[in-house]
Amino acid sequence: MLSTSTIGFPRIGSQRQMKVSLERFWKGGASEKELLDTLNEVENEAWSVQKGIQSVGLDSTLYDHVLDTAFWLGAVPNRFQHLSGLQQYFAMARGAEGKPALDMSKLFDTNYHFLVPELEPDTFPLKPNFELVLSKVQRGQALLGKDAAVPILVGPITFVSLARGSVPAAKSLPQILPVYEKLVQEMGKLGVKSIQIHEPILVTSAGASLKDSFLAAYNTLAAAASRCGIAELNLVTYYDDLEEEVYRWAVQLPVSAVQLDFLGVVGATVSNRNLEWVEKYGWPEGKKLIAGVVDGRSVWADLEGHACWILHRLLTKVSSTSLVVSSSTPLQHLPFSLDNEPAGRVPAALQPRLAFAVQKVAEIVAAATAASGNKQQAAGRHLPLDADYGYGEKDFSRPEPYSARRNKQIAMPPFPTTTIGSFPQTKEVRAARAAFRAGKTTQAEYERAIASHIGMAVGVQEALGLDVLVHGEAERTDMVEFFGQMLEGFHFTFNGWVQSYGSRYVRPPIIVSDVKFLQPMTTIEYKIAQSLTSRPMKGMLTGPVTVLNWSFPRKDISRKAQALQLAGALRQEVAALEATGCRVVQVDEPALREGLPLKTTRHAAYLRWAVDAFRLTTSVASPATQVVTHLCYSDFQDIMQAINEMDADVLTIENSRSGNEMVTALAESGYTRDVGPGVYDVHSPQVPPVDFVKAKIKSFMDSGILAGQPDRLWVNPDCGLKTRAWPETIAALRNMVQAAEECRKEL
Ligand code: GLN
Numbered sequence: 001m002l003s004t005s006t007i008g009f010p011r012i013g014s015q016r017q018m019k020v021s022l023e024r025f026w027k028g029g030a031s032e033k034e035l036l037d038t039l040n041e042v043e044n045e046a047w048s049v050q051k052g053i054q055s056v057g058l059d060s061t062l063y064d065h066v067l068d069t070a071f072w073l074g075a076v077p078n079r080f081q082h083l084s085g086l087q088q089y090f091a092m093a094r095g096a097e098g099k100p101a102l103d104m105s106k107l108f109d110t111n112y113h114f115l116v117p118e119l120e121p122d123t124f125p126l127k128p129n130f131e132l133v134l135s136k137v138q139r140g141q142a143l144l145g146k147d148a149a150v151p152i153l154v155g156p157i158t159f160v161s162l163a164r165g166s167v168p169a170a171k172s173l174p175q176i177l178p179v180y181e182k183l184v185q186e187m188g189k190l191g192v193k194s195i196q197i198h199e200p201i202l203v204t205s206a207g208a209s210l211k212d213s214f215l216a217a218y219n220t221l222a223a224a225a226s227r228c229g230i231a232e233l234n235l236v237t238y239y240d241d242l243e244e245e246v247y248r249w250a251v252q253l254p255v256s257a258v259q260l261d262f263l264g265v266v267g268a269t270v271s272n273r274n275l276e277w278v279e280k281y282g283w284p285e286g287k288k289l290i291a292g293v294v295d296g297r298s299v300w301a302d303l304e305g306h307a308c309w310i311l312h313r314l315l316t317k318v319s320s321t322s323l324v325v326s327s328s329t330p331l332q333h334l335p336f337s338l339d340n341e342p343a344g345r346v347p348a349a350l351q352p353r354l355a356f357a358v359q360k361v362a363e364i365v366a367a368a369t370a371a372s373g374n375k376q377q378a379a380g381r382h383l384p385l386d387a388d389y390g391y392g393e394k395d396f397s398r399p400e401p402y403s404a405r406r407n408k409q410i411a412m413p414p415f416p417t418t419t420i421g422s423f424p425q426t427k428e429v430r431a432a433r434a435a436f437r438a439g440k441t442t443q444a445e446y447e448r449a450i451a452s453h454i455g456m457a458v459g460v461q462e463a464l465g466l467d468v469l470v471h472g473e474a475e476r477t478d479m480v481e482f483f484g485q486m487l488e489g490f491h492f493t494f495n496g497w498v499q500s501y502g503s504r505y506v507r508p509p510i511i512v513s514d515v516k517f518l519q520p521m522t523t524i525e526y527k528i529a530q531s532l533t534s535r536p537m538k539g540m541l542t543g544p545v546t547v548l549n550w551s552f553p554r555k556d557i558s559r560k561a562q563a564l565q566l567a568g569a570l571r572q573e574v575a576a577l578e579a580t581g582c583r584v585v586q587v588d589e590p591a592l593r594e595g596l597p598l599k600t601t602r603h604a605a606y607l608r609w610a611v612d613a614f615r616l617t618t619s620v621a622s623p624a625t626q627v628v629t630h631l632c633y634s635d636f637q638d639i640m641q642a643i644n645e646m647d648a649d650v651l652t653i654e655n656s657r658s659g660n661e662m663v664t665a666l667a668e669s670g671y672t673r674d675v676g677p678g679v680y681d682v683h684s685p686q687v688p689p690v691d692f693v694k695a696k697i698k699s700f701m702d703s704g705i706l707a708g709q710p711d712r713l714w715v716n717p718d719c720g721l722k723t724r725a726w727p728e729t730i731a732a733l734r735n736m737v738q739a740a741e742e743c744r745k746e747l
C-alpha cells in the first residue's frame with residue numbers, strides 16, 4: 001500500500017472547545033494551565049482521528065499558525081517586547097495596553113485570516129522562544145510515536161513574504177534562517193524523523209522570482225537537518241499548481257520530499273498542471289512525491305475515485321515506494337466532521353456526497369489502498385461544466401449609459417450623506433432573531449420586533465438628517481446566510497464551523513444544487529422602512545460573487561456558472577425591489593477582490609465573470625434606479641478596470657485607513673461615476689470629530705475627483721455599522737452629517 005500523510009486539520013476542536021476556552025481565559029475565568037489543557041485535549045482529538053496515517057502533520061494552535069511562527073522566531077514588535085509568554089502572544093493577536101494588535105490579512109486565496117508579522121529594524125535581533133513548539137512535538141510523539149509525529153513549520157520564504165515592515169526579505173532572511181536552523185536542531189534532539197516545511201508562496205506568481213532565496217534557504221535547512229539526524233525535510237506546497245519553470249527547479253531543491261497540489265481551486269475552469277509537469281519532466285530519482293489528491297478545500301466526497309486516477313497516472317513516473325498520498329491543502333478549511341451534524345439534519349441524498357475533515361482523512365487512506373491495487377479506475381479528469389444560462393448580451397448591460405441615466409435618478413444636494421447598510425446588531429436584535437429561530441416567538445411577533453428595529457434605525461437617520469437611508473439589516477445574521485436561506489440550492493450545516501481567525505469561526509453554507517429565486521427576500525423590510533420616511537430608502541442586497549466566495553461551491557459546475565446562477569436569482573430580487581417602488585438598490589460585493597486567483601495570469605478571466613455576474617444582477621434596473629455597490633478594501637489597483645466595468649452608479653468604498661489611496665487612484669484613473677469613499681473607520685468605537693470629517697471631504701475635492709460635481713461625491717462611513725453600539729454610531733453620524741452640511745455652505 002502507498003504511504004499516507006496529512007498536512008493540517010481543523011484546530012478548533014470538534015465542539016469548538018478552543019473558542020470556549022480562549023474566551024474564558026481572556027475574561028480571566030480560566031488559568032493559563034486550563035487553556036493549555038484544552039489545547040492538549042483538542043490536539044488529542046484531532047491527532048487521534050489521524051492514527052493510521054503514516055505521517056501526521058502536527059497541526060494545532062492557540063490562535064493562528066503564522067502568529068505562532070512569529071512567536072517562536074521571536075519576531076515581536078517593539079511595542080510588545082517588554083511582555084513575555086502567553087501575555088505577549090495574545091498582545092500580538094489582540095492588542096494590549098492600548099497598543100494595536102498585528103494587522104490581519106487573508107491567507108492566500110482562502111477565507112482564513114492570519115496575523116501579519118511585522119519586520120522592523122527594532123524587531124531584530126530576534127529573541128526566539130521554542131517552548132510551545134517543542135512541547136507540542138513531544139505531545140505528538142507521545143500520542144502517535146516518533147515515526148508518525150511530524151512537526152509543521154511555516155517556511156521561511158513564505159513567512160517573510162507574508163510579513164510587512166521596512167526590513168526587506170533580503171535583510172530579514174539571513175537573520176531568520178539561523179533561528180530555523182536552531183529549531184531544527186532542537187527537534188533533532190527530540191528524535192524527530194521528518195519535518196514539513198510549508199511554502200504555499202511557491203504557487204503564486206511570486207514563485208518564479210524566489211528561486212535564489214529558496215536555494216539558499218533550503219541548502220541551509222537541509223544541512224542543519226542532516227547534522228542532527230533528521231532524515232526527511234518535506235517541502236509542502238498547496239492552494240494551486242506550480243508554474244512550469246518553478247516546477248523544474250523546485251523538485252530539485254535539497255529536500256527529501258516535495259508535496260504538490262493536484263487539485264487546486266474548487267470549481268476552477270483551468271486545469272491544475274502539476275500532473276502535466278510530472279508527466280513531461282518526470283520525477284527526480286530517490287525523492288518522494290507527496291501527492292495532494294484528496295481535496296482539502298472542498299466539502300464534496302470523491303465518489304468518482306478521482307484521487308485514485310491521479311495516483312495511477314503518477315505511478316507511471318514515480319515508484320510506489322516514493323509516492324505518498326495526502327490532501328491537496330491542509331484540512332483546516334473544512335468543518336471537523338460530518339458526524340457532528342444532528343441526526344436527520346443532512347438530507348439522506350446529500351449525506352454520502354459530503355466529506356468534512358474526518359471523512360477526508362478516511363479518503364486519503366482509501367485512495368492509498370485503492371491505488372495500490374491494480375484495479376484501473378475509470379474516472380479521469382474532467383473540468384466543471386461552464387453551463388450557459390441563455391442570457392443574451394443585453395442582459396448584461398443597463399439600457400442607458402451612466403451619462404444618460406444619471407440625471408434621471410434621485411437628485412441630491414452637494415456631498416449627499418448615507419450609510420453602508422447595517423446598524424448596530426444589539427443584544428435585543430440578536431435575541432429577537434434567536435427567539436424566532438428557536439420557535440419561542442410567532443412569525444407575527446418576530447416581524448413586529450424587526451419592524452420596531454427598522455423604525456428605530458429610520459427614526460435615527462431622519463433625526464440626524466441623512467439623505468439616503470437604510471433599513472439597518474436587523475433581520476440578517478450575516479450577509480450570505482440571510483440570502484442563502486431564502487434561495488433554493490443551499491444547505492446549511494448545524495456544526496460545520498470553520499476558523500475564520502483566532503476564536504472567530506464561521507459556518508459557510510454549501511451550494512448543493514442549482515440556485516433559484518423562490519420569492520422576494522428583502523421587499524417586506526424595504527416596504528416597512530420606506531413607509532416611515534419620505535427620503536429615499538436603499539434596497540440592500542449581497543452580490544453574487546460575495547455569496548459564492550463565502551460559500552462552499554459545487555464542483556460539478558464551474559464557479560463562474562454558479563456566480564451567474566446567483567446573479568440570475570438576485571436579478572429577480574432587484575426587479576422585485578423596483579416593483580415595490582425602490583429607486584436606490586445597493587449590491588454589496590465585499591468579497592469580489594478576495595476571489596482573485598493566486599496567479600496574476602488568471603486574474604482577467606476571473607474578473608470577467610465576476611463583473612459579468614454583477615452586471616447581470618443589476619442591469620435589470622431601469623435607468624432611473626440608482627445602482628450602488630460597496631467594496632470593503634482600500635487596496636484595489638489590480639481591479640480598477642473591473643470596478644469601472646461593473647458600471648454601478650455609485651461606488652462606496654473603504655478608504656479611511658489608507659490615507660486616501662483609494663480616492664487618489666480613482667481620480668487618476670479618471671473614474672467618472674458617483675463615489676463615496678469612507679470618511680471614518682467603523683472598526684473603532686472612536687467618534688470622528690466634525691473637523692476630521694470635513695478635512696476628509698476637502699481632501700477628496702483636492703484630489704480632483706468629480707471636480708465641479710459635489711452632488712456626486714458621497715459622504716459615508718467605511719463600511720456597515722453592525723459591530724458598533726448605538727451611542728457612538730449616533731455621535732459619529734451626527735458629526736458626519738454636520739461636516740457635510742458645513743462643506744456645502746463653504747462651496
Ligand atoms: N451592507 C453590509 C453592511 O452594512 C455591507 C457589509 C460589508 O461590506 N462587509 O453590513
Ligand code: ZN
Binds near residue numbers: 420630631654
Ligand atoms: Zn464593507
